[in-house]
Amino acid sequence: MSAPTETPAAAVKPSPMSSLKRFVAKPSGALSLAALVVFALTGLIGPLFVDKPGGLGTDILQPPSAEHWFGTDDLGQDVLAQVIWGTRISLTVGVAASAIAIVIGTALGLLGAYVKRADTWVTMVTDLMLSLPLLPLMIIVTAMVGPSVTTLTFVIGLFSWPEVTRLIRSNGMVVVAMPYIDGARALGATGWRIVTRDVLPAVVPLIVVSVLLTAAKAVISEAGLSFLGLGDPDSWSWGRIMLNAQRSGVISTAWWQTLFPSLAILLLVLSATVAGVRFNDSRDPRLKDR
Template identity: 75%
Template sequence: MSAPATTTMTPLGALTRGRKRRGGGFFAAPSGWISVAVLGVFVLTAVVGPMVIERPGGLGTDILQPPSTQHWFGTDDLGQDVFAQVVWGSRVSLIVGVAASLIAIVIGTAVGLTGAYVRRLDPIVTTLTDVMLSLPLLPLMILVTALAGPSVATLTIVIGVLSWAEVARLIRSNALVVSSMPYIDSARVLGAGAPRIISTEILPAVVPLIVVSVLLQAARAVISEAGLSFLGMGDPSSWSWGRILLNAQRSGVISTAWWQTLFPSLAILVLVLAATIAGIRYNDSRDPRTRAA
């Protein structure tokens, strides 16, 4: 009688099997690749769309026409194509969202890391962060934008500079844990200065939080830009989703020409949802507690 066959697993096979069993990558769940695909469509629209679609302007003959094969998103009270407005508006909305989030991330990360490592500055950082979080941001944004003059650059700077406090608090709370690790004390004993320890030891540990914060702050910046533009604080010479809503409100057709507000609102909603879901999915994919066993 022959002995039963035995299977020997190579180290590579064991590693592959362990990866399959653990799973939990960003694209392991449908929400990961769907959110990235949606964000990719918006970025492609913002980059390529204005190259192939004529900039909306002037007066048209088809006034307040509902969606049709000729005008996918209908037309406004001036006869301009709403689809072209949404496409051209995507560029400004995404530019403001991404640039403002980067400004907020840079300021918030620098403030949070400084407060976490330089303990004598931590009370100042904490107080400053609490003050910023207590301020009514929307009225403050309106005031500063009105004083500086409406423009894309003004909106970007105002939104970014006034939105760093939440990032600073998040980065500081996690950097405090990292800065108390033994290897940070070892680096300090070996003669490493504060800038080197912060940039090479603490910063890499909080990079996942920074990635998530970029996505979430970009989504909030898009909403802030749309709100400020809807209130008349946007650049009147540039199309954005908030300006489309403002034009619909000024023309008094919000209740009748529903398509003029529906499609830019859907664009804002879908973009914010995709960025938020991507950020949550990225955070979950790096948390071993949420990975499939």
């Protein structure tokens, strides 16, 4: 996934309403927003209308049909119900892990941008984290702590902040170098007030984009860890559906067991990525025709 364009914070930003109109003016923006809304509604209210998969059914390894739209697994459980219940867990982990990464990344990015003495340490730690093999580290930590939704959320969140820090720091440094920041210092404004009242609002659009992109990557990480058997065994997620297909030995024959959760992951990640890029473009006054 490509990083958002680093628009100079000093540029004149359009109003929220005009940004929204520009966002949905292109089919990519409208379709990605609609897809995200569908996923959110599915995760929130879908389980209220579909029973949680469990037990044994009589229709074993049935392909998609009018009775079972997504087919059934080797236990006779409905795959559509698994995908719907998995949406809630996958979205929960993605959003919560993204929130953790955004809070840590934004705080460190603003610290590095404003406090010159801390910038060296922030840059060093960020570069170190970016150079580490994150997936093996996630596997080790999750295996040591024990698989659960909470563990996955914190592990993914705590390993996903470096890119946010680098983005916020680079754009925050542009704002800190502006003349009105020097004017605020001359008037006696504290560092906390300058960061929270002047620097932070200028990088909020980048934070919104980072939330979408980080959440998309968190969903992929959760699915990967769950597929490796490190997910919560008591909760459904898209990765667990594929893990069950692999364990039952039907991953190559009962294609519907892996196709539909894989499509859900693909559509969610694609929608979040397109929405993030589109939001960034709609906020950029240099792209008037986009």
